[in-house]
Amino acid sequence: MTSWPVLQLLPLSIPSPSEGIWYLGPLPLRGYALCIILGIVAAIWIGERRWVARGGRAGDIQDLAIWAVPFGLVGARAYHVATDAGRYFGADGDPWQALYIWKGGLGIWGGIALGAVGVVLGARRKGIRLLPVLDAMAPGVLVAQALGRWGNWFNQELYGRPTDLPWGLEIDPASWPPGRSFEPGTTFHPTFLYESLWALAAFAVLVWADRRFRLGHGQVLAAYVALYSLGRGWIETLRIDDVELSDVGGLRFNVWTSIVLLVVAVAFLVWSRRRHPERESQVYEPGREPADEPTG
Numbered sequence: 566m567t568s569w570p571v572l573q574l575l576p577l578s579i580p581s582p583s584e585g586i587w588y589l590g591p592l593p594l595r596g597y598a599l600c601i602i603l604g605i606v607a608a609i610w611i612g613e614r615r616w617v618a619r620g621g622r623a624g625d626i627q628d629l630a631i632w633a634v635p636f637g638l639v640g641a642r643a644y645h646v647a648t649d650a651g652r653y654f655g656a657d658g659d660p661w662q663a664l665y666i667w668k669g670g671l672g673i674w675g676g677i678a679l680g681a682v683g684v685v686l687g688a689r690r691k692g693i694r695l696l697p698v699l700d701a702m703a704p705g706v707l708v709a710q711a712l713g714r715w716g717n718w719f720n721q722e723l724y725g726r727p728t729d730l731p732w733g734l735e736i737d738p739a740s741w742p743p744g745r746s747f748e749p750g751t752t753f754h755p756t757f758l759y760e761s762l763w764a765l766a767a768f769a770v771l772v773w774a775d776r777r778f779r780l781g782h783g784q785v786l787a788a789y790v791a792l793y794s795l796g797r798g799w800i801e802t803l804r805i806d807d808v809e810l811s812d813v814g815g816l817r818f819n820v821w822t823s824i825v826l827l828v829v830a831v832a833f834l835v836w837s838r839r840r841h842p843e844r845e846s847q848v849y850e851p852g853r854e855p856a857d858e859p860t861g
Contacts (some may be wrong), residue, residue: 578752579734585719595667596719596806604709605634611705612636619701620848622855625693626702632687637680642666645677648818649809669720673710673797674822692853697845700785707789711764713833717757725754732758742807754803763796781844784837798823 585596613626646653646663649670653663662668681699688695717723721740727733734753741747770792775785799822810818823841 572756577731577733579732579755579758581721581735581737581740582719585721588817597669597716598667599693600716600719601671601713602713605630607712608702608705608709611708614705616698616848620846621698621701625691625698628691629684629687629693629698629702632683633680634683636683636688637676638666638671640679641671641673643679644672645670647675648672651809654769669717669722673793677706691852694827694845694848694850696783696786697781697848699783700775700781703786703789704768704775707764707768707771708794710793711761712762713770714757714761718755720752723756723804723806725756725759725800726805728754730754734758737804742805745805749774753805756800756803759800759803760796762791763800767792767796777843782837782841784834784841787830787834787837790826791834794823794827794830798827 587594609630616626617623721736726733734755
């Protein structure tokens with residue numbers, strides 16, 4: 566047995582917040598909601614900068630966010646409720662809880678899918694070509710996910726199986742999965758942290774690849790889906806939270822979703838690179854280009 570003085574100075578666990586809600590008078594401020602809002606702001610800011618660099622007009626991404634954000638939140642909640650319907654509509658469920666989005670429960674793939682629908686609607690109104698703008702927005706979504714995952718830390722949810730690693734996460738027994746008990750002092754894999762770090766690493770890879778290979782025609786979006794799915798698949802295998810579709814052919818439903826999306830995204834990326842080796846030069850539909858700003 567070895568003893569390293571430096572390691573003895575390190576924390577042997579990650580504490581969870583004692584509370585996730587603060588009050589300004591009667592107004593509750595929830596850690597979960599603040600993380601989601603911060604992520605949305607970061608995604609818009611990054612997307613705006615990337616869009617302008619692609620030749621787009623400043624302000625377009627903010628306009629599209631008016632469509633994408635509400636669509637995305639509805640889609641994320643709908644995906645969660647649909648894949649865990651028994652919690653809300655089962656014998657002991659409470660259907661009204663399906664509306665309590667602040668308590669957690671956002672399925673990222675539902676958010677991406679319906680959020681993309683919002684972008685489609687907004688882009689058509691503004692004469693913006695869809696694939697270029699999705700390519701511009703995709704990396705920022707990874708940063709939004711990285712920040713949003715910290716909301717799970719405030720809610721003490723979506724953690725992994727027990728671990729004795731130095732970065733194990735402390736969870737209050739009241740937040741253990743129903744019907745499960747563990748030894749006092751048990752710590753758990755901080756899957757929220759794993760996914761946050763993975764998303765930031767994927768963001769760096771995506772920005773580098775976009776600059777190095779001048780990706781276009783939806784290739785950045787495809788690479789985003791592939792990279793996120795790759796990480797989400799293995800992180801999902803660590804989680805122990807109760808879900809209705811926890812055993813679909815031996816895997817959780819979200820693991821299968823990640824596998825399918827990874828294969829589809831890689832196939833599209835390879836096909837698109839062969840068909841479109843160069844980035845598109847026009848990001849607006851013909852005749853819908855923004856007029857030059859007046860000078861003087």
